[in-house]
Amino acid sequence: MLANIKKVFSFVILLFTLNLCDAVEIPERFQKSNHTNNWAVLVDTSxxxxxxxxxxxxxSIYRSVKRLGIPDSxxxxxxxxxxxxxxRNPRPATVFNNAHEQxxxxxxxxxxxxxGYEVSVESFVRLLTGRVPPDTPRSKRLLTDEGSNILIYLTGHGGDGFLKFQDSEEITSQELADALEQMWxxxxxxxxxxxxxxxxxxxxxxxxxxxxxxxxxxSLVGEDSLSHHVDSAIGVYIIDRYTYYVLEFLENVNPSSKKTMSEFLAVCPKKVCISTVGVRRDLFKRDPSKVPITDFFGSVRRVIITTDPIDIQEVPKRRKNISLNKTKVQEKREYLPQFPMHLVKTTV
Known part of the structure; x- marks a missing residue:
């Protein structure tokens, strides 16, 4: 009888503990990323x-991540x-992503x-896994570590379980998954x-x-990913529909932005994208609604925190050189918006 009472009591304690765990919210500081640097791998395979x-x-994605602080290195x-x-390019040495060519x-x-032909399945997998030849220059190496957040962007022609490179070879979904596992x-x-x-x-x-x-x-399996609009002066489609709306979203993001990854994941609803945007989040530990978009599209700025007092010595003022000719102050260079919305007509 006593043994049965102990079992019932233990069961009640277990249920209480489980309910308590469900009620406890994870502290905000544990939702933050502990990464120390940001990288981007942007691949056009066509x-x-x-x-x-x-x-x-x-x-276009390259220009956006660079504007938000990720350096070329x-x-x-x-x-x-x-x-x-x-x-065939009527505008030599240029590539535009909107019909107004701004x-x-x-x-x-x-x-x-x-x-060119440097872009291949082999070079892409070697880049991700770090298995590059010894004479590969530093600029062609993905020098990431366990503190790196990496944005990987792939665009081109694909099918069910594969992505074409150069119209001559393919990387399968399993090969890509295995490459990411090697990275981990x-x-x-x-x-x-x-x-x-x-x-x-x-x-x-x-x-x-x-x-x-x-x-x-x-797009989901069985769906096509469609292009957005044609530039009649160039004669071809100049941007894909999904990427167009991604860029429209990123234009409103700055390095101090409070926008989250969940907002980014909802950037292209089916009524404008025509295809259905898919999301895979079961492998990701954090809640996308609490992840700043700058954790992937921005750059971590190193900050040294100290409690020691810092003596700032007064720097003597330099004598100004008096000159008759006043030099013109050079204006600060800024990135122009990729989409001048007052010129672009709304396309559904």
Whole structure:
């Protein structure tokens, strides 16, 4: 009888403990990221002039993450075809992502790390896993560590479980998943946010099994990912629909923005995207609604916290050189908006 009472009492205590655990909210400080640096891997896998929009996609994301603080030294840009130098380009040395041609996303400060036939399945997997040849320059290495948050953006042509490279080879969803697992085993990342803008894009993240990965795709299995609009002066589609609305969202983000990843994941509803945006969040430990978008699209600024007093000595003022000719103060350079909304007509 006493033994039965003890069992019942233990069962009640267990239920009380479980209910208490459900009621306890995780403290805010444990929801914050402990990463120390940000990297971006931006890949356009398509060749040929009619795939102009894929180059514009990658260059537009490149411009956005760079504006938000990720330096070129921590961005790996892979472009399969140089549309700026294509003989069919009526605007040589330029790539535009909107029909009004306000912003040349192939500007003076673009650093392409892998171009042309350097962009392959082998080079991409070697880049992620760190298995590059010894003579590979530093600019072509993904020098991440266990404190790195990595944004991976893939655009091109895909199908159910594969993404084409150069129209001659494919990377499968299992190969991509295994590459990410190698990265985890080798402590090459803290968290990864993977964006895939292709047809049937969600099939590429279905095989992921490594922790701390958040993924989104422009279309579900069986759906096409559509382009947005044509520039009649250039003669081809110049940006994909999903990436267009992503960029429209990112234009309202700044390094001190309070926008969250959950807002980003809802950026392209089906009524404007035509395709259904997919999200994979079961491998990601944090709540996307509490993750700042700058954890992936911005850059961590190192801050030294000290309790010791700091003596700031007064610096003697320098004598001003009096000159008759006043020099013009150079204006601060800023990034122009990618989408001049007063010029662009609303497209549904």
């Amino acid at each position: 060749r040929f002039w009619f795939n102009y929009r894929h180059v514009a996609n990658a260059l 921590q961005i790996i840009l892979m472009i399969s075809d140089d549309m700026a130098c294509n003989p 912003i040349n996303v192939y500007g003076d400060d673009v650093e392409v790390d892998y171009r 085993q080798k402590r090459r990342y803290n968290e990864i946010f993977c964006i895939i803008d292709t047809c049937q894009a969600s099939s590429m993240y279905e095989k992921f099994y490594s922790p701390n990965i958040l993924a989104t795709a422009s």
